[in-house]
Amino acid sequence: MSELIQTSDDALMAEALALAARGRGATSPNPMVGALVTQRGYVVGRGYHARAGGRHAEVVALDEAGDAATGGWLYCTLEPCCHKGRTGPCVERIVQAGLAAVVVGVEDPDPRVRGAGIRYLRERGISVTVGVREAEATRLNEAFFTVQRRARPFVTMKVALSLDGKIAVAPGERTQLTGHEASAHAHDVRGVVDAIAVGSETVVVDDPLLTARGAERQRPLVRVVFDTRMRTPPTARLLGTLDAGPVVIVTTEAGVARWPDRAGGLERAGAVVEVLPARDPAAALSRLLVHDVSDLLLEGGALLHQSMWGAGLVDRVRLYLAPVVLGETGVAWVPLGQVSIATLGESAPRWLGRDLLLETDVHRVD
Ligand SMILES: NC(=O)c1ccc[n+]([C@@H]2O[C@H](COP(=O)([O-])OP(=O)(O)OC[C@H]3O[C@@H](n4cnc5c(N)ncnc54)[C@H](OP(=O)(O)O)[C@@H]3O)[C@@H](O)[C@H]2O)c1
Structure with missing residues (x-):
């Protein structure tokens, strides 16, 4: 177990955003993404997407959390992916981990995702909150969003x-x-x-x-x-x-x-x-x-x-x-x-x- 947290979704998302920013300059054309797993007031897993083709932030955080993720919460700066790119869909891994809730910074604008990851999780009984520190989460990935929205x-x-x-x-x-x-x-x-x-x-x-x-x-x-x-x-x-x-x-x-x-x-x-x-x-x-x-x-x-x-x-x-x-x-x-x-x-x-x-x-x- 890591340190005890007495904090809000907002503060945890701020930490996930700071983790995501560690990937700056290394993830393109993928977005920078950060994730935290919490369990009964403790942060039990942290992750960020370190380079294109590497493990996704959620997977890194869940790997670190191990069994402690069961029943826990995941904070993720970008909607978890539901398509198979160079790595498997994160939503499947989230369901397998038995998380109770997921808090998302911003919906993924990639047409292969666009809310489908959120729906997938909700349909499997996971509570999902979207839009915590949304403006910052969007600006962090301004290049990725511009590619998706303006081609x-x-x-x-x-x-x-x-x-x-x-x-x-x-x-x-x-x-x-x-x-x-x-x-x-x-x-x-x-x-x-x-x-x-x-x-x-x-x-x-x-x-x-x-x-x-x-x-x-x-x-x-x-x-x-x-x-x-x-x-x-x-x-x-x-x-x-x-x-x-x-x-x-x-x-x-x-x-x-x-x-x-x-x-x-x-x-x-x-x-x-x-x-x-x-x-x-x-x-x-x-x-x-x-x-x-x-x-x-x-x-x-x-x-x-x-x-x-x-x-x-x-x-x-x-x-x-x-x-x-x-x-x-x-x-x-x-x-x-x-x-x-x-x-x-x-x-x-x-x-x-x-x-x-x-x-x-x-x-x-x-
Ligand atoms: N202070 C600074 O920050 C800075 C930075 C860079 C450059 N500079 C200076 O700027 C000067 C050069 O600037 P410049 O304005 O003369 O030329 P430029 O913008 O460097 O180059 C213009 C050329 O680019 C080609 N081009 C291709 N597609 C274009 C498009 N869509 N729009 C415009 N041009 C296009 C055109 O040649 P084609 O018709 O053959 O395509 C055009 O003649 C130099 O003195 C350089 O030292 C200063």
């Missing part, structure tokens, strides 16, 4: 910006705008997302690596270039780092028809060339689901940001504001009237060394 990844538009709204000192000039702390923060974020995307001009100008440097990363990082004309050189540094993860070049049928040699050259250099019928930002994002991209960081440049923003495909804006002015020659970001700094200011700004981090949600999932 595309969760998109965070990230930019480093000067005080006068510029992203580079001049066209064609690679510019490091932010200081060490902001860069470290950006690399930590790269450590947990599924993919980073840039426009082709950014590859041509900056020749970036798009890797998560200094951050611990447990899975390959997909790097995506939106590049109809396939101007990404086969010698790009990106393609020299395929051990960090695949490089996906998004182009169109017309692009391949016009520049077949470029497509072939990129494939020979190890890139995956994704060919869409036409240039369509929404279709391009949906196509990324085949690469298990649920959480996408859109790193720029301005044209790509503008196109995704204009199509209503941005869920979050993350802006690193650097205390520099680049003046007339600087490369402008999207017109600031469009992505309102005032709205960004509503989020709690945070200093990262000399730079200011502003972050706001455009579409909320809860």
Whole structure:
């Protein structure tokens, strides 16, 4: 037996959510899930989903609880699954364990579940409560919910910006705008997302690596270039780092028809060339689901940001504001009237060394 608890469903769900968050960066395309088993005021089992393909949180918690689960309660941040994926359905295991009650954070939006797990348990006499800390449970898995509801990844538009709204000192000039702390923060974020995307001009100008440097990363990082004309050189540094993860070049049928040699050259250099019928930002994002991209960081440049923003495909804006002015020659970001700094200011700004981090949600999932 573990420690005695004198606490509410709310507090136990908060602990299950904290357990779930331990899987951040490792479970995609699966959701992060945490679970607790209690018995007569004691927590007798704890679990979380540690990686895609691994045991589900409920199973880990029930394994830990063993016989002590009989007649106990299960707290689970997401509705237990009732379909057989890479592991068996959790609801069967819950029934076998002889639990008396299950408390669920939020219903699973996966069409194979969507309440069916809850119904299965109720039909077998288990009391089920749904919606404890529901908003937090939903936000924890905002990428998973976005994939299920919108059939595309969760998109965070990230930019480093000067005080006068510029992203580079001049066209064609690679510019490091932010200081060490902001860069470290950006690399930590790269450590947990599924993919980073840039426009082709950014590859041509900056020749970036798009890797998560200094951050611990447990899975390959997909790097995506939106590049109809396939101007990404086969010698790009990106393609020299395929051990960090695949490089996906998004182009169109017309692009391949016009520049077949470029497509072939990129494939020979190890890139995956994704060919869409036409240039369509929404279709391009949906196509990324085949690469298990649920959480996408859109790193720029301005044209790509503008196109995704204009199509209503941005869920979050993350802006690193650097205390520099680049003046007339600087490369402008999207017109600031469009992505309102005032709205960004509503989020709690945070200093990262000399730079200011502003972050706001455009579409909320809860
Ligand atoms: N400060 C920052 O945070 C930051 C971040 C990244 C880049 N930058 C800077 O930004 C500059 C490059 O930005 P940029 O605006 O000129 O170019 P960009 O956004 O990097 O790339 C634009 C190109 O992407 C291709 N593309 C493919 N699909 C697209 C779509 N749906 N929407 C828009 N473009 C699409 C287009 O070429 P095709 O027609 O061939 O498809 C387009 O010309 C560089 O100076 C770079 O250093 C700054």
